[in-house]
Amino acid sequence: MTMWSPELTGRTGPRYIAIADALASDIEAGRLGAGDQLPTHRALADSLGVTVGTITRAYAEAARRGLVGGEVGRGTYVRGQPDRGNALFAMSRKAEHRPNTPLIADMRHNFAPRLAQDDSINRAMTAIAAENIEALLAYQTHEGMREHRAAGAEWVAMGGVAAEPERLLVTCGGQHGTAVAFNTLLEPGDTLLTEALTYPGVRTLARMQRLRIQGVAMDSEGLIPEAFEAACRQGSPRALYCMPTMQNPTGTMMPVERRRRIADIAERHGVAIIEDDVYGYLIDNAPPPLSTFAPTQGYYLTSLSKCIAPGLRIGYLVVPSGQSDRFLPAMQATVWMASPILAEIARRLIADGSAHRMAEARRQEARARQNLARHALGALGWRANPVGLHGWLRLSDPWRADDFAIAAAAKGAPVTPIGAFAVTRTKEQAVRICLGAASDRACLARALGELAGLLVAAPEPYLSVV
Numbered sequence: 001m002t003m004w005s006p007e008l009t010g011r012t013g014p015r016y017i018a019i020a021d022a023l024a025s026d027i028e029a030g031r032l033g034a035g036d037q038l039p040t041h042r043a044l045a046d047s048l049g050v051t052v053g054t055i056t057r058a059y060a061e062a063a064r065r066g067l068v069g070g071e072v073g074r075g076t077y078v079r080g081q082p083d084r085g086n087a088l089f090a091m092s093r094k095a096e097h098r099p100n101t102p103l104i105a106d107m108r109h110n111f112a113p114r115l116a117q118d119d120s121i122n123r124a125m126t127a128i129a130a131e132n133i134e135a136l137l138a139y140q141t142h143e144g145m146r147e148h149r150a151a152g153a154e155w156v157a158m159g160g161v162a163a164e165p166e167r168l169l170v171t172c173g174g175q176h177g178t179a180v181a182f183n184t185l186l187e188p189g190d191t192l193l194t195e196a197l198t199y200p201g202v203r204t205l206a207r208m209q210r211l212r213i214q215g216v217a218m219d220s221e222g223l224i225p226e227a228f229e230a231a232c233r234q235g236s237p238r239a240l241y242c243m244p245t246m247q248n249p250t251g252t253m254m255p256v257e258r259r260r261r262i263a264d265i266a267e268r269h270g271v272a273i274i275e276d277d278v279y280g281y282l283i284d285n286a287p288p289p290l291s292t293f294a295p296t297q298g299y300y301l302t303s304l305s306k307c308i309a310p311g312l313r314i315g316y317l318v319v320p321s322g323q324s325d326r327f328l329p330a331m332q333a334t335v336w337m338a339s340p341i342l343a344e345i346a347r348r349l350i351a352d353g354s355a356h357r358m359a360e361a362r363r364q365e366a367r368a369r370q371n372l373a374r375h376a377l378g379a380l381g382w383r384a385n386p387v388g389l390h391g392w393l394r395l396s397d398p399w400r401a402d403d404f405a406i407a408a409a410a411k412g413a414p415v416t417p418i419g420a421f422a423v424t425r426t427k428e429q430a431v432r433i434c435l436g437a438a439s440d441r442a443c444l445a446r447a448l449g450e451l452a453g454l455l456v457a458a459p460e461p462y463l464s465v466v
Helices: 015-028 041-048 052-064 087-092 120-129 146-157 174-185 200-208 225-235 256-269 324-334 340-351 354-377 401-410 441-455
Strands: 068-071 075-078 168-171 191-195 212-216 239-242 272-276 298-303 315-318 390-394 430-434
Touching: 015 052, 041 052, 052 068, 120 340, 120 354, 146 168, 146 298, 146 315, 146 340, 168 174, 168 324, 174 200, 174 239, 174 272, 174 298, 174 315, 174 324, 191 200, 191 225, 200 212, 212 225, 225 256, 256 272, 340 354, 354 390, 354 441, 401 430, 401 441
Parallel strands: 191 212, 191 239, 239 272, 272 298
Antiparallel strands: 068 075, 168 315, 298 315, 390 430
16 A cells, blocks of 8 residues: 555645645656555545545545546555546536536536527438438448539538548538548557647547657747747657647637748648548638648648537548548548538538528527627636637636636536646636537526626635535
8 A cells, every 4th residue: 555645735625635636746757557456434534634525525536537446445546647638528627516506507518509490400311211212221332422522522612622522521410520630640659749729539549549749839829930830840740630720729810920820830741631521610700721821741630519410420531642542541440431421411401502591590699699708708807719719718816717717606507627638738727618518598598697706806715624
């Protein structure tokens, strides 16, 4: 049994959370390794001068994060590195709720807002059901049926990507497209560059594929070209994953000239650019996608989840000319093929203009919701694109991101702290706030009002023991 004792100096918030956080830090730093047995509840409680109940809650929190395991009578053992890159962990971390506080709006999840019922999907499904659907129920080629790839090419063209159907693969949404790109372009041990703050799902994919992930510095216009070139020279990275348009979590928009510079650097160093453009549909007259400036190194992906329906699970991955075949093994090994029935629904929605109309409706709703956010938080550190579904709230002293997230959850308006997105340690204190999951604008306005009230008040002191 190890004589581990957590260093709690400077850690605020509930004591059991501080102990769990200290445990995670020591595992990450290598001071504790997989298989190490932790002190008993009583021994650690006596060492820290807290109650046994506090240690019980701390170990339970650590177990929930996947850090420790064990059985009654055998003790508690370290399992390994904390999975902070796991989006589910980042989104579901339990905060301190006040008794009987109802949930006003969950602002941790970057969902598209629900709109008034549109029967376009119903009509497409009805039409398909009335036809001979034998071909849609059979195995198809891994990249998707020709007509479905053609529809995808038509859809991405509206975002500025001119691609022949032969350069496009139909995927099961954007996350699957990212996984296919990673599996094709990267090998275990390779270095993947991302923005310093990035989408948590990418960190999960990188961990699963045993990639070395490295964050690149950002500013108010996104990825900094000089920092990207320095990373290319020093570390021999294989690929860059980034979101130039409506970056998640910060909402930044990379200008055209910077896109050109980053593409030129990638072309010169042979670094693949995996461009995630799932939010591009929200922007009228958006800059050309970054990948269009990198003809041999640009890989573009998007999906219909945010603009039409997440349950449709259809996305599109565009690759450079002549490279489609190298992606087919990853498609075969993961899903074999995207569902032809779902891809056919998407094709019909694109063909008759329904997809464009539904995307426009969400653009208008996103703009209205951003107006509410700007009114409530605009003078309090809020930064967002005027039509974005999320925004970045920078916190002022004495607020810390984790404490603010706990306080926001207690008010019925949970948000996600910066730690869920940070590739490397950061001193910045900020949270991401998503506007789409609120059931309606009235609920969103209430939740934003609660957050504004927290920002103008000092954090409440927590009891040192539970």
